[in-house]
Amino acid sequence: MSAANETPALDVLGTAEAWLAEGRRLALATVVETWGSAPRPTGSHLVIDADGNFEGSVSGGCVEGAVVAEAVDVIEAGEPRMLEFGVADETAWRVGLSCGGRIRVRVERLG
Amino acid sequence: MERAVLEALNAERRARRAAVVVTDLGSGAERLVRESEVESDPLAEALGRALRAGKSGTVETNEGDVFLNVHLPPPRLVAIGAVHISQALAPMARLAGFDVEIIDPRTAFATPDRFPNVALAAEWPDEVLARRPLDPYTALAALTHDPKIDDGPLLAALRTGCFYIGALGSRKTHAKRLERLVQAGIEPFRTERVEAPIGADIGASTPPEIAVAILASVIAAFRKRKMHAERRGETEAA
Numbered sequence: 001m002s003a004a005n006e007t008p009a010l011d012v013l014g015t016a017e018a019w020l021a022e023g024r025r026l027a028l029a030t031v032v033e034t035w036g037s038a039p040r041p042t043g044s045h046l047v048i049d050a051d052g053n054f055e056g057s058v059s060g061g062c063v064e065g066a067v068v069a070e071a072v073d074v075i076e077a078g079e080p081r082m083l084e085f086g087v088a089d090e091t092a093w094r095v096g097l098s099c100g101g102r103i104r105v106r107v108e109r110l111g
Numbered sequence: 112m113e114r115a116v117l118e119a120l121n122a123e124r125r126a127r128r129a130a131v132v133v134t135d136l137g138s139g140a141e142r143l144v145r146e147s148e149v150e151s152d153p154l155a156e157a158l159g160r161a162l163r164a165g166k167s168g169t170v171e172t173n174e175g176d177v178f179l180n181v182h183l184p185p186p187r188l189v190a191i192g193a194v195h196i197s198q199a200l201a202p203m204a205r206l207a208g209f210d211v212e213i214i215d216p217r218t219a220f221a222t223p224d225r226f227p228n229v230a231l232a233a234e235w236p237d238e239v240l241a242r243r244p245l246d247p248y249t250a251l252a253a254l255t256h257d258p259k260i261d262d263g264p265l266l267a268a269l270r271t272g273c274f275y276i277g278a279l280g281s282r283k284t285h286a287k288r289l290e291r292l293v294q295a296g297i298e299p300f301r302t303e304r305v306e307a308p309i310g311a312d313i314g315a316s317t318p319p320e321i322a323v324a325i326l327a328s329v330i331a332a333f334r335k336r337k338m339h340a341e342r343r344g345e346t347e348a349a
Binding site: 013028030032042043110 | 112113114117118120121124134136139166167168169178180181
């Protein structure tokens with residue numbers, strides 16, 4: 001009945017290690033700065049594979065789609081990128097945070 | 112992030128030790144600093160502050176902006192005693208985000224029927240704690256009233272510096288308990304860390320109410336970062 005040595009079901013970094021062991025190519029997204037009411041704290045992670053599968057979160061689901069698309073590019077290109085997301089109504093087509101906050105997300109290749 | 116950094120970080124997390132991933136936002140260079148390595152690190156001061164606050168963030172250094180991602184062990188609650196209070200405390204503490212473990216050598220109490228979906232050990236606490244030791248990110252609630260069962264883990268919790276320590280029992284029971292702890296070598300002022308009567312003073316009466324009171328105290332200690340000796344008013348040298 002030991003829970004101490006098991007990887008919790010929603011452990012993003014544990015999932016990342018398991019995916020690497022399967023030979024999948026990955027990117028790691030990290031919230032490095034937040035302003036105002038951001039849904040996930042600084043340090044939160046999202047791990048993404050080359051096919052766009054992902055685990056974790058950097059927002060409440062508002063900008064994950066955009067981060068995943070960038071991450072797939074980063075896996076190919078190798079260079080880390082800094083993304084910034086603000087409120088949703090700046091331009092009609094841009095994704096954003098409905099809560100009114102702003103976040104900065106760093107996306108880098110993993111492994 | 113390099114695979115080796117990820118694996119080393121996950122090893123620390125599995126061992127319930129704090130660690131910080133340091134990323135140079137200019138060059139992209141990344142490294143892992145284990146809690147034991149903080150003092151000798153060039154960024155010791157910033158790393159120490161981030162660990163004590165439990166907050167990740169960007170710091171300015173002579174070499175440019177550096178992102179510190181703080182990884183702390185998830186808080187854990189170990190309850191000694193598979194008693195009525197524990198039956199209420201276990202699911203509440205889980206909802207609040209704690210890893211919960213119940214330990215009681217009395218097999219009549221420690222049954223999976225009474226404790227579904229909880230890590231449960233029907234063994235002597237000393238045996239269980241030898242395998243899965245207490246640490247500063249663990250809270251200990253001693254709930255059996257029985258010195259044979261409660262005293263060992265209370266001593267271990269005081270020596271380890273658990274962020275919360277509480278023990279059930281009347282004032283008379285607790286006075287005798289403090290005497291035993293001192294006899295076992297704990298400095299008298301340190302025994303004051305044991306909260307008794309256990310739990311926040313909300314006039315709790317029923318076992319579930321006492322469980323709420325205990326959980327309130329545990330959360331207060333966790334959020335006030337009592338896993339750090341200086342936040343408990345204890346000096347490092349003591």
